Amino acid sequence: MALSANTKRVLARYLLNGYLLLFFGYLFLPLVLMVVAAFNTPAIPTVLPWRQFTLHWFTVLFDDAMIWDSVVNSLVIGAGVVVLAIPIGLSAALLLTRLQSRSQPFLYALLVSPILTPGVILGISTLIFWNQMGLQGGLLLTVIGQTTFIASFSMLIFMAQLQRLDPALEEAALDLGASHIQTYTRIIFPYLKATFVAAAFISFLQSFENYNTTLFTIGADRTMTVTIASMIRLGLTPEVNALAVIFVGITVIVAVLYTMLRKYD
Amino acid sequence: MNHWRRLVMQNGIIMALLMVSLPAFWLVVMIIAPQLMMIDYSFWHEDNLQLASWEKAISEKDEQMVDLEARLAEQQPGGTSAGDPALEDQYQQLAAEVSQLESQADQPPEVYSLKNYSYLAGNRLHRSIFLKTIWSSLLVTVIALVICYPVSFYLAQIAPRRQAAVLFIGLIIPYWINEILRTFAWLMLLSYNGFINMFLDSVGLITEPIEFLDGNAGVLIGMTYAYVLFMVFPTYNLLRTLDRNQIEAARDLGAGWLRIHLRIAIPHAKPGLAVGAITTFMLAAGSYAVPAILGGPNSLWFTQIIYSWFFDGGNWNQGAAYAFMLLAICLLFVTVMARITGVDFKDLTKRF
Numbered sequence: 217m218a219l220s221a222n223t224k225r226v227l228a229r230y231l232l233n234g235y236l237l238l239f240f241g242y243l244f245l246p247l248v249l250m251v252v253a254a255f256n257t258p259a260i261p262t263v264l265p266w267r268q269f270t271l272h273w274f275t276v277l278f279d280d281a282m283i284w285d286s287v288v289n290s291l292v293i294g295a296g297v298v299v300l301a302i303p304i305g306l307s308a309a310l311l312l313t314r315l316q317s318r319s320q321p322f323l324y325a326l327l328v329s330p331i332l333t334p335g336v337i338l339g340i341s342t343l344i345f346w347n348q349m350g351l352q353g354g355l356l357l358t359v360i361g362q363t364t365f366i367a368s369f370s371m372l373i374f375m376a377q378l379q380r381l382d383p384a385l386e387e388a389a390l391d392l393g394a395s396h397i398q399t400y401t402r403i404i405f406p407y408l409k410a411t412f413v414a415a416a417f418i419s420f421l422q423s424f425e426n427y428n429t430t431l432f433t434i435g436a437d438r439t440m441t442v443t444i445a446s447m448i449r450l451g452l453t454p455e456v457n458a459l460a461v462i463f464v465g466i467t468v469i470v471a472v473l474y475t476m477l478r479k480y481d
Numbered sequence: 482m483n484h485w486r487r488l489v490m491q492n493g494i495i496m497a498l499l500m501v502s503l504p505a506f507w508l509v510v511m512i513i514a515p516q517l518m519m520i521d522y523s524f525w526h527e528d529n530l531q532l533a534s535w536e537k538a539i540s541e542k543d544e545q546m547v548d549l550e551a552r553l554a555e556q557q558p559g560g561t562s563a564g565d566p567a568l569e570d571q572y573q574q575l576a577a578e579v580s581q582l583e584s585q586a587d588q589p590p591e592v593y594s595l596k597n598y599s600y601l602a603g604n605r606l607h608r609s610i611f612l613k614t615i616w617s618s619l620l621v622t623v624i625a626l627v628i629c630y631p632v633s634f635y636l637a638q639i640a641p642r643r644q645a646a647v648l649f650i651g652l653i654i655p656y657w658i659n660e661i662l663r664t665f666a667w668l669m670l671l672s673y674n675g676f677i678n679m680f681l682d683s684v685g686l687i688t689e690p691i692e693f694l695d696g697n698a699g700v701l702i703g704m705t706y707a708y709v710l711f712m713v714f715p716t717y718n719l720l721r722t723l724d725r726n727q728i729e730a731a732r733d734l735g736a737g738w739l740r741i742h743l744r745i746a747i748p749h750a751k752p753g754l755a756v757g758a759i760t761t762f763m764l765a766a767g768s769y770a771v772p773a774i775l776g777g778p779n780s781l782w783f784t785q786i787i788y789s790w791f792f793d794g795g796n797w798n799q800g801a802a803y804a805f806m807l808l809a810i811c812l813l814f815v816t817v818m819a820r821i822t823g824v825d826f827k828d829l830t831k832r833f
Contacts, residue, residue, distance in 0.1 A: 228738070232635060239632050240648070243655045246666035246706070249676055253669060261669055264679040308504040314491060317484045327504065330512060332759065332815055333808065334767025336784050340804045341515035344522055344797060364511045396493025425659050427770050432791065441661055448665050448774055460662050464654075471653045475646055 251464055254457035261454045273454040280455065286443040289355060290424050293439060296359035297366055297423040298416050304363070305370025305415060306408075312371075313378045328372070330365035335428030338364050343432045353435025361433040366422050370415045377411040523802035526596050527589040535586045542579050546572065597802030607786055607803075614783035615810055617697060618765035621704045622712075625761050626754065628705070629712040633753075634746060637720035638728070656710040664774045667703045668694075671775065699775040700782070707771055708764045712757035719753030720746065755822040763811050783807060 253261040257268045277283065312324055330338060342361035343353060351357055381404070389399045405412075427441040434442055447456050488497040549572045556565055601607055636645055636652075655663065670676045671693040678690040693699045723746060731741050747754070772782035787807065790800030819825065 232631065232639075235631055236635060236648075239628070240651055242706070243651065246663065246670055247655060247658065249669055250662065250666040260674070262674065262679075263669075263676055264683065303499075304503050304507045307500045308507065310492075310496075311488075311500045311504050314488060314500070315484060316487070323508075326508060326512065332763065332811070334763055334784075334811055336767050336769060336787065337519075337804050337808045338515075340787070340791070340801065341519040342511075343791070344801060345515035345518045348518060360511065364507075364515075367507055367511075396496060400492075400496060421657070427661060428767060431769060431788070441659065444659070444661050444665075445770055445773070448661070448668065456662075456665060460665070463658060463662060467654055467657045471650050471657065474653070475650050 247464060250457055250460050254454050254461045256454065259453055261452065261457050273458040274461075276453070276455045277458040282438075283440070283443055283455075283459065286438040286440045289437055290440040293355055293358050293362065293430075294420045294423040296355075297362050298419050300359065300363040301367040301370045301419045302412065302415055304367040305372075305419075306374050308367070308371045309374035309378055313375060328368055331368045333365070335365070335426065336432065339429040339432030342429070353433055354437050355434075357433040357435065358430050358437075358439070361429045362423050362426055365429070366419045369422060370419050373415045373418065374408065374411055377408060381407060519801050520805055522798050523597055523805045524595070525591040525593045526798045528592045529589070532586060532589045535582050539579055539582050539586070542575050542582070546575050546579070549575070597799050598806075600799060601803060601806060610781050610786055611783050611806065613697070614766055614807075617701060617704075618762050621701060621708065621765045622758050622761045624701075624705050625709040625712045626758060628709055629716055629757070633713050633716035633720055633750075634742075637717050638723065638725065638746075652710060652713060656714070660707050661770050661774070663707055664703050664771050667699070667706060668774055671699050671702065694775060695777055695779060697776070697780045700772045700780050703771045703775040704765050704768060707768070708761045711760040711764060712754075715753040715756040715760070716750055717753075719750040723749045751822045752824045755818050755824050759815055759818055762814050766807060766811060766814075 249263050250261075253263050254273055255269050255271070256263060256266060257270045257272065308327055312320060312327070315323070317323075339361050342357060342364065346357055346360065347353075385403055385407075386399055389403050390396075394402065425441065426439075427445065430439050430442060438446075444456060444459065447453075485497070485501075488500065491497075492500065549568060553565070553568055553572065556568075601611065636648055640648060668675070672678075673690050673692065673694070675693075677693070678687070681687045682690065693702075727745055727749075728741055731745055736744070767784060768782065769784045769788065772780060772785060776782065783803070784807070787800055787803045790796050790803060794800070
């Protein structure tokens, strides 16, 4: 018996809804378990069996100097990356949007290539090159290694905005006697104000979360991701879960704010 | 030169200088030179035969020196008067030769060859791990593609605005959470005493825990989870630009849903799918954290071998060759994807 078109449609609807439910369950179940286990007493992170509610692992986390040292390192590296990636990305974006040369597409491809390169390769090539120049692994080398590809992201963000800039604005300013510097400080930079914030935010986030490049360039120092990874592999306790609770919390807040802002944009 | 003059005319000398010098620094010192040096490293190795012969010469001369010292000491038991000048001279000369050899041995000669690459080809274990990494990354890419497509399509075309906004938050939350933490979450699910085993045991479905983390299964599951969202977003971005009227028209003309997807939606989403596939493949092939956390000794990933050349084996040249092979595979994948989908590079990179 053939199904009527309407039954078919209803069936498809149920299938699709079921699939979406499964998909979002798949996305969130692991995160929920990770968060819940932070409040369970056993020394190995687990939800089952549930013993007793505790905040013990948060006190352990707050007393752990090693983690906070590595968080400070991550913040320092993130700040360094922003300081380098913003001017580099902006100047490259200006160059690429204004250069009317036949080599422009080739230059563009070269400057975007770090995004298409695995992070470990960037770490390795940075390590080899700067070691030859006499610079050992550490915070500075990590800033250099991360900036290699984060500058590409920053460049793409600036380019998207610059392509929408009306050239008449600039011409009018110059015609009315503004100097080139004035044109930049009064017209172009104010036009890019929100883009600076977005590029800085993305650059910092990319740096803070980075593991693959950092793994090779960090030397004997530690960033937060390096510390978390080594805690998971050697000596795992729900302290990691407590840290995860903080991150999930921050992410949820930022994600909601971001979506609301986007709606009003 | 003309381009330079135009840049100066348009932006002033200061801005033009910045616009050229900063990207030039980035391109030359941070992008090109390190890659070239890595490639250079991969083609040479320290000449160990030469090094061994120098070390042998050093130890021989050391023995002679000890011998001479003994003879000199015999001649001057009190150590006050000068010894035989000829012996002294001989001793000094030997000492000079030894220090010269030692400084040579500190920087062994570099021999250029394909040895580092042939080592990978000849080492059965490493070769199989290399091939497994490629094959598994392809598998992760295909699985992620299949999982993501209905979600992207629903969000872009079917979901009402409000619902789409909520679901969108549901996508960016896991997307922004650190890869290491997300992988750790799966460790809690899959480990021997993990959630899945505990759960199955408590409902009586199993008597023995399942070893998810012994083979590659855990790594593949973790990677798909970690990278699937990199596929969802580019696909979603393109499907959103698909005009609903096109779908309606196809439906009115009698096309079934399969045909609508195969002939209209998927071709339209091609650049997004290509970007998603490239990103997912690259992240999977270059992943270190996921196999390190969810894998065991039987499920080594190629990046782990590379890492050990640098930090356990101390052979950077060998490591550089392995790293270059990984890079080559990723470049090959980009080229093949661009060819298959007919999307050019510029269009591709606009989608990140």
